[in-house]
Amino acid sequence: MGGHTKWTIRGERLVDDGPYFRLSTVDVELPDAKTFTQYVVRMPPAAMTLVLDADHRVLLMYRHRFIVDRWIWELPGGYVDGAEDCAAAAAREVEEETGWRPRSMEHLVTFQPAIGSMDHPQMVYLARGADPTGTTPDVNEAELVRWFPLTEAAAMIDRGELVGAASVVAVYRALNMVDAQRPAGPGGRGSADRDRAGR
Template identity: 70%
Template sequence: MRNTQWTILGERVLDESRHIRLSTADIRLPDGVEFTQYVARMPRCAMTLVLNDSREVLLMYRHRWIVDQWVWELPGGYVDHTEDVASAAAREVEEETGWRPRTMQHLVTYQPAIGTLDHPQEVYLARGADLTDTRPDVNEAEAIRWVPIDEAVQMIDRGEIIGAATVVGVYRALTLPQLPPPVDGSPRSTTMGN
């Protein structure tokens, strides 16, 4: 195996905010070819796959305007600069859904598009959650629903779940050796809004 590495000749910041740093990088390939590429760097995000004893996953229904599509996804968001990642993931669940996770366990870390984007994503597993008095943020979700994990897989197949964190989290949860057996019961849902 050859140990060849791309050489960064320079990087120029085009725009920067607390949510993104956009730049161009001049690159030289091992064969000498040079080119310029856009690079986006974004802060760490933490999402949580909340799983109850009935093998249901807590999902939020929301409109993602960039792709102009209504989708189901896990609760989550940016990790504040000095915040513990697991604490951030639990905080996002409660703020966005009104449910407080009982436990937090790291499930998987991944990068969604490492060719041009540096955006670490961490998915946590929460086994169980308690409904709180926290009113979910109406700007975050139209509906909140407990969905059987097998149905979540079908939702991925139908294109109702397209976000990488939710797809990765659901598929990763299927590999857990201690996944609880199904319990009879119907999914519970909460509709947000007026």
């Protein structure tokens, strides 16, 4: 869309950086010429996978997140390494963190979790089915790995047991996709919503 005035970066100063982040202060000019300075974090893309089996169960990991000091359930995923293919990175993370190898990978959604202060693309993939590799996941990655009905994963969001942005977005996106594919009528389209309401 044309005719709009952008916010303009007038200067950026590096505060700190590392392998997976870059922290800067950015001087910004608004359309009305007012200015302000803000911290900005830039991080490499991350790739996550929602693994869904034929019974519409999703593969989740139980782990401790020290920043918020909570045990939560979430999707497997991690940073994309350099020029690594994003879908390959997502599949690699599933195998490393859960001990399951995805049978297929398709892009589900890409989003920015905190675009007002952070540039950190999150790419979520859908895997239809997975096979066990026979390896035990690293205890530092996951305390437990379990399959849950997709509708139960949505209920876990409501209970605050699944809170990560990528996991929440992916579960709702997959739930809408599965629901849309059901035939209309009793037991068909809309039944996922009824299942959630009946809990």
